[in-house]
Amino acid sequence: MPRVKQFDENEVLAKAMNLFWKQGYSATSVQDLVSCLGISRASLYDTFGDKEQLFKKCFALYRKCNIESLTKFFQSHPNVKNGFSDLFNIAIQEAVHDKEKKGCFVVNITTELIPNDETLLQVLESNKRDIENLFYEYLKKGKEKGQLKTDKDLKSISSLFYTIYSGIKVVSKIEANKKELKDSVNIALSLLV
């Protein structure tokens, strides 16, 4: 009976995500979205609700992708030192090649919308917990396998690495200097003895 949707919902959502990512929430108008997504105003509202709902769906998508890829990444990197080294260096690589200077969606949105969005704060809190836990479990497993000799508190290292990761995503928006970033990350990695 019904006429079928003429666009792929996930494809459009990904486009919207990229636009919010690049421009932020406030600076992205519904008109911007309509122009970028290639669907009409009506379809946008029918499919995704209003601007805020669309945004939250984009953000959820980003989080999901991030957590999934991080989990897989750790699974495929059995050595914890190499793993973190690769993780940071990939972040640097991304930053250097990111012509649009989008940085990290989570970081951008944190600084733009906190303290003025309570429900988003809860999402960000659980995102932080999730990632720090992934870091911690990864470190713990590495230590159990004898890859780490350090007796430093692994929770604290997890949280420091999350802080550094966020910091990289800020700093590299200003100036993505590959050598500078690599050198400073190497110093941080020297904590993993």
Add this chain to the structure above:
Amino acid sequence: MPRVKQFDENEVLAKAMNLFWKQGYSATSVQDLVSCLGISRASLYDTFGDKEQLFKKCFALYRKCNIESLTKFFQSHPNVKNGFSDLFNIAIQEAVHDKEKKGCFVVNITTELIPNDETLLQVLESNKRDIENLFYEYLKKGKEKGQLKTDKDLKSISSLFYTIYSGIKVVSKIEANKKELKDSVNIALSLLV
């Protein structure tokens, strides 16, 4: 001849700075500013130009205060290890007591307005350079005085510390957990041997 201004320009500028700091650039309307500053629309435009000019003046003020206070801070902390320890712990203290969760104006603005403001980018680049240089000179002096034995590259440590500092300002908007922040900062400080 002329009627004199009925408000203190610097006082008003400080109020505007705090509003932009808390709400960001896009989310702060001229109406918000008029309500907050206690001066009329006309006075605002006459004195500071349009919204963008006012914003840039606020940002310049913030930078000036920051650089000055950092310079003084280092001067009054002759020991480099204690100095960085205090610097980070003050940042943590500020974050924990920051009920408004404003974070850092520079970080907030970086993630909100880059890549969409070229002139601001230049300001941010020089801000980064300035602060990293202050860090570096401080570390170098400490090393010369024999306070540091590390043979790690001091430029890289400066840049890592700037990254961590920025990261703290992001992470603490989500959750300003004093113990967690202190523990992770202590790990970073252990790099200063």
Add this chain to the structure above:
DNA sequence: CATAATTTGGAATGAAAGTTCCGAATACTT
């Protein structure tokens, strides 16, 4: 092939955005 459900583009709406303008009020100079 006709019916009906749904999508779609664009116009319409009303609120809020940034900016300008103007008359009244004000305070320094002569």
Add this chain to the structure above:
DNA sequence: AAGTATTCGGAACTTTCATTCCAAATTATG
């Protein structure tokens, strides 16, 4: 004390915002 340059409050203006609405187009089913 008078004159005048400037400030000031608020109305006015134009543009843009998010959202809703409607008629036309479309497509799967009976």
